[in-house]
Amino acid sequence: MKGILKGMLQVIKHLFRKPVxxxxPEEPIPWHTKRFRGRVILNLDTCIGCTLCSQICPNHADHMVYYDYDNGKNKRKIYPAVNIGVCTYCGLCQEVCPTGSIRLSNEFELAYYNKDLDYLPDRLSRSEKELMRHD
Ligand code: SF4
Ligand code: SF4
Known part of the structure; x- marks a missing residue:
């Protein structure tokens, strides 16, 4: 009997709680933790082309490519590109970057009809929302 009452009490308690x-996707998910690891994003204006992010990448998702963009600091104009299809969101590229140019954003909705998952520097530097406006 005591057990039944205990169980009923739990049910009653949950009846008046706000649903979680x-x-x-009709409603956006209201949470994002500080440590959430979403799609990699690049700041083209601060990247110095040191290649550290591509060297540390455990599965070569991050690779350096030539991109004709002059930010005054990247003399060889080489910037990281990331193949999102093989990125494991480990965050190592973010950890080694000396300028904080590459980081894991909180974006995770990456469904596309376009199967090209290699994000070249220009695409990598823009958020998914920006890309959707342009596509
Ligand atoms: S998050 Fe990890 S797997 Fe993805 S690009 Fe960075 S280092 Fe590579
Ligand atoms: S993103 Fe950071 S680690 Fe990668 S090449 Fe640019 S400055 Fe170096």
């Missing part, structure tokens, strides 16, 4: 279910 989110009607995604």
């Amino acid at each position: 279910t989110v009607q995604y």
Whole structure:
């Protein structure tokens, strides 16, 4: 009897709680932790082309490519490109970057009809929202 009452008490307690279910994707998910690891994003204006991010990448998702963009600091004009299809979101590139140019954003909705998952520097430097406006 005591056990039944205990169980009923739990049910009653939950009856008056605010629901935690989110009607995604109609409703946006309201949470993002500080340490969330989403799609890699690049700041073209601060990248110095040191190649550290591509050297540390465990599965060669991050690779350096020539990109004709002059930010005054990247003399060889080589910037990272990331193949999102093989990126494991480990965050190592972010950790080694001396200028904080590459980081893991909080974007995770990466469904595309276009199967080209190699994000070249220009694409890598823009958020998914920006890319959607241009596509
Ligand atoms: S998050 Fe990890 S796997 Fe992805 S590009 Fe950076 S180092 Fe490579
Ligand atoms: S993103 Fe950072 S680590 Fe990668 S090449 Fe640019 S400055 Fe170096």
